[in-house]
Amino acid sequence: MYIKENPHDIVHHLEYNAERPHLIIPEYGRHLQKLIDQATVIEDRNERNKAAKYIIAVMGSLNPHLRDVPDFQHKLWDQIFIMSDFKLDVDSPYPVPSREMLQQKPERLKYPQNFPKYRFYGNNIKYMIDVANKWEDGELKSALIKVIANHMKKSYLSWNKDTVKDEVIFEHLYELSNGKINLKTSSEELLNSTDLMRTNKKMSNKNQSTPQKAKSKNGGKQNNQNKNNRKPQG
Numbered sequence: 001m002y003i004k005e006n007p008h009d010i011v012h013h014l015e016y017n018a019e020r021p022h023l024i025i026p027e028y029g030r031h032l033q034k035l036i037d038q039a040t041v042i043e044d045r046n047e048r049n050k051a052a053k054y055i056i057a058v059m060g061s062l063n064p065h066l067r068d069v070p071d072f073q074h075k076l077w078d079q080i081f082i083m084s085d086f087k088l089d090v091d092s093p094y095p096v097p098s099r100e101m102l103q104q105k106p107e108r109l110k111y112p113q114n115f116p117k118y119r120f121y122g123n124n125i126k127y128m129i130d131v132a133n134k135w136e137d138g139e140l141k142s143a144l145i146k147v148i149a150n151h152m153k154k155s156y157l158s159w160n161k162d163t164v165k166d167e168v169i170f171e172h173l174y175e176l177s178n179g180k181i182n183l184k185t186s187s188e189e190l191l192n193s194t195d196l197m198r199t200n201k202k203m204s205n206k207n208q209s210t211p212q213k214a215k216s217k218n219g220g221k222q223n224n225q226n227k228n229n230r231k232p233q234g
Contacts, residue, residue: 038051
């Protein structure tokens with residue numbers, strides 16, 4: 001028998017999101033959150049375990065694309081405990097996470113030098129110089145130092161857009177190596193500034209022209225397709 005409901009009662013029982021409890025993991029939605037809340041208050045432990053396994057199956061069906069991810073089930077069990085505000089007491093096949101473990105902050109990362117004196121060289125050059133300082137004297141170390149010096153000159157020219165004397169590079173190399181690499185009195189000559197600037201310009205033009213070439217290539221294909229689609233005039 002149909003019972004006509006009072007419109008006033010229907011409006012009175014409406015729920016607004018502002019009045020509802022906070023969703024701990026909103027991606028699963030409020031219905032799943034309510035299932036976990038109901039499972040938490042079940043008195044019988046066996047029934048509570050069955051409810052938890054059922055909820056885990058539902059959570060897995062909501063993310064079928066993650067079933068092949070390693071430790072997927074472990075993540076689901078961690079999430080069900082988190083969503084229960086760590087109040088769910090069931091037999092988990094994995095270690096039960098704690099609130100303290102979840103609230104742990106990661107250790108502070110050691111970032112490289114943020115404000116080097118010569119920024120145009122970059123941190124990699126300083127790292128290469130430190131590696132060269134640890135090597136024993138020999139042909140390999142001399143070759144590495146020459147590569148570093150030429151790269152320093154190339155970096156200097158790419159930022160300053162001007163010629164630079166080798167003595168300036170040698171002075172910077174001496175300073176950055178804490179006086180362990182001294183080429184100021186050597187007869188070593190670095191690559192020509194004009195050649196280095198030409199290389200920098202060529203690399204810059206190559207990076208800029210690559211999207212244009214791709215665009216023109218696609219445009220050419222489109223034009224050919226348009227030509228092929230034209231009907232012959234009779």
